[in-house]
Amino acid sequence: MSGASSEADNSVVLSALQHVVFCERQAALIHVERVWQDNASTAEGNLLHGNADLPGNEKRRNVEVARAVLLRCDALGISGRADVVEYHMDPTVPGGKQPYPVEYKRGKVKNELADKVQLCAQAFCLEEMHGMAVPRGALFYGQSHRRVDVEFDTALRERTKTAIKRMRELIETNMVPPAEPAPKCRSCSLEPLCLPNVTNRRTNASEYLVQLMHREDKL
Numbered sequence: 373m374s375g376a377s378s379e380a381d382n383s384v385v386l387s388a389l390q391h392v393v394f395c396e397r398q399a400a401l402i403h404v405e406r407v408w409q410d411n412a413s414t415a416e417g418n419l420l421h422g423n424a425d426l427p428g429n430e431k432r433r434n435v436e437v438a439r440a441v442l443l444r445c446d447a448l449g450i451s452g453r454a455d456v457v458e459y460h461m462d463p464t465v466p467g468g469k470q471p472y473p474v475e476y477k478r479g480k481v482k483n484e485l486a487d488k489v490q491l492c493a494q495a496f497c498l499e500e501m502h503g504m505a506v507p508r509g510a511l512f513y514g515q516s517h518r519r520v521d522v523e524f525d526t527a528l529r530e531r532t533k534t535a536i537k538r539m540r541e542l543i544e545t546n547m548v549p550p551a552e553p554a555p556k557c558r559s560c561s562l563e564p565l566c567l568p569n570v571t572n573r574r575t576n577a578s579e580y581l582v583q584l585m586h587r588e589d590k591l
């Protein structure tokens with residue numbers, strides 16, 4: 373799933389929240405400037421998502437599994453799709469089924485907080501859609517086949533709301549923050565387009581042009 377906000381209703385897409393926590397510049401390049409650069413990591417992620425993206429439902433013992441579930445939360449202005457929502461049979465909750473979102477991620481953990489924020493936003497959607505609390509979910513990391521249980525506690529909920537607000541600000545103001553070069557840039561699919569070492573706020577315009585020409589000479 374890509375794109376900034378839904379053209380129809382102006383909601384912020386769930387995937388943008390993961391990006392804005394990882395790097396605001398990356399989020400703005402993808403969701404404001406509409407730039408996308410595939411690399412091995414995102415290609416691997418797409419393959420992993422391929423399995424989870426097939427729509428459908430199945431039942432396993434006390435769990436119903438729904439795939440590629442469309443989500444939205446009007447109160448917070450977010451929408452998107454969950455890879456998987458499990459419905460755990462539980463007679464103590466309304467309707468007898470407890471929603472439990474599961475987000476699939478490629479093997480190497482790039483930023484677990486960013487992944488948790490995206491998952492928590494899915495929980496906000498499920499809470500509004502089902503009218504019930506969704507206290508937990510899980511992240512599934514493909515390479516390690518590791519499933520991490522995530523509690524949607526107060527701190528994570530607040531961090532998620534902050535990410536939603538910031539992403540909306542970037543979209544509404546068409547703002548692309550300057551680069552802040554950091555180790556995370558090495559795993560960023562947009563590094564060749566972002567040029568973090570020449571577009572950071574400490575580089576003035578003439579330095580930027582000189583460095584850009586130097587880089588193009590090498591290509």
Ligand code: SF4
Pocket residue numbers: 395396397398401550551552553554556557560561562563566567568
């Ligand atoms: S290369 Fe670094 S600064 Fe640029 S978008 Fe990626 S993470 Fe952000």
